[in-house]
Amino acid sequence: MRGWYIFFVKNFFPSDFRPSEIVRGGLIFFLCGIFLPIGYLFPLFALIGFVFLLLSSISQKKMFLFFGILFLAASWSSWRSEFDFRNDQLFPQKGQNVSLKGIVRTPPDVREDSVRAFIASEKGSFLLIMPHKTILQYGDRISLTGKITVPRSFADFDYLRYLRRWGAQTIIKNPESFEILSSGGGNGVVRVAQIIRTFLENNVRRSLPEPHATIAVGVLLGVKSSLPEWTQNDFKNSGLQHLLVVSGSNVAIVLSLVALLLARFGRRAVFLGSLGSLCFFVLLVGMDAPVLRAAVMGGVVGIAAALGRFSDARTLILLSAGIIGIIQPTIVRDDVGFHLSFLATVGIVLGTPILLHYFSLFSSKKWWAILSLILAVSLAAQIAVLPVLGKSFGVFPISGVVANIFAEPLVPLAMGSGAVTAGLGWLPIFISRIVAVPAFIAIEGLLFVAYFFGQIPPVPIPLWVTNVSFISIGGFMVWGLLSRSFAERWLVRHEK
16 A cells, blocks of 8 residues: 555655646646536635635645645636626526627538527527528627527537527527528628638538538538538547537648658647647637637647657646637536547547557558557547446447548548539539549548448447546556656657
């Protein structure tokens, strides 16, 4: 027992903390504090947090500092949850008919049977659900009369919690009257990005058939559209669902390609080029929360890998998540997409060097090095997200690791050829369709991989497996993010 205590203290509370270790420790405690369910006790927890900070300044004990940050984070998260809805006048009017004016504050989500967008009105924000053929654009100013409803939650989905993450608590579906008063409102930068995005999306859709076009605009531009049910099931069962939208891995691929092109000009050129590409990508696909999350998480890995500084990525990942937690703690607490992105990113950074080491024992040939890198990244990410898959979905796609090995090499081809199609799709139709042939082939390959491995149904994850994986994988991640010995053995050696 004493040996475990010494191991814990040596790795997590050493006597000679380095500045980066203090930052990482503080960020981990901050992120954990966001999850504490303290409700209306946030004033008390804030007071306790300040007491711990005072004790830390007097005794110079870092443990007091970390726990002070933990309690302050819990207080901040709960206060923001209440503060964000202090002026919401719609929730008390549930079940009533209201007349409202507002502005479309998110890019519309076009689905097979409906169009959805969050609206900011003078009485609060709400989710508007309209028939499929309704044409809505970001920045449209609208007027409507409809019934206020509160979503009911399902066994595996807390609908109200989802809405609260987007700053809303109510829904108006198919209003009795609806009118677009004007267009061109909202943030100017986002509006310009949406115009460019729409232009590129139209180019893709006129050049590619379905479902290839929908997959292309989802992967390339982050446009949400419905796919046929059989296609969605194939991607879900094969563990490739993350490829249908802009994700951290897509961003990392973009940055890796930029780094490859700029490698001959030195690390400064790689860093500046990656940063510029990241900013352009965010502007292009829209600056909503899921895209920013993907850009932050994928950008951290992509830039760290480009610069060969995997040990620094630990601090960058936590700092990025901490910034998101400060701006909008509900994303960190409630967004399953954030949980998957964060865990996959941490898993890739911590697990890839370990897996590469053991894979290299089998062969030293170049082809094996490339294959083992793809396998290591895919396996590390799949293992890392197991607790979230078990808790949120209850199933695990057992074919996911192998499916990703075949699918991941096709993603940069689909993105690159899709970008060419998007840029040249305005040409005469017979030329644009010829230009789109490489994109069609790459996406057809993704569809085949999804179909082939999608025939293997995902396996249920028992509750005990979810709990054990949460403790073991979570413990490993905390150790890997904080431990000096882990970095010296695996990450620093990987950089050399």
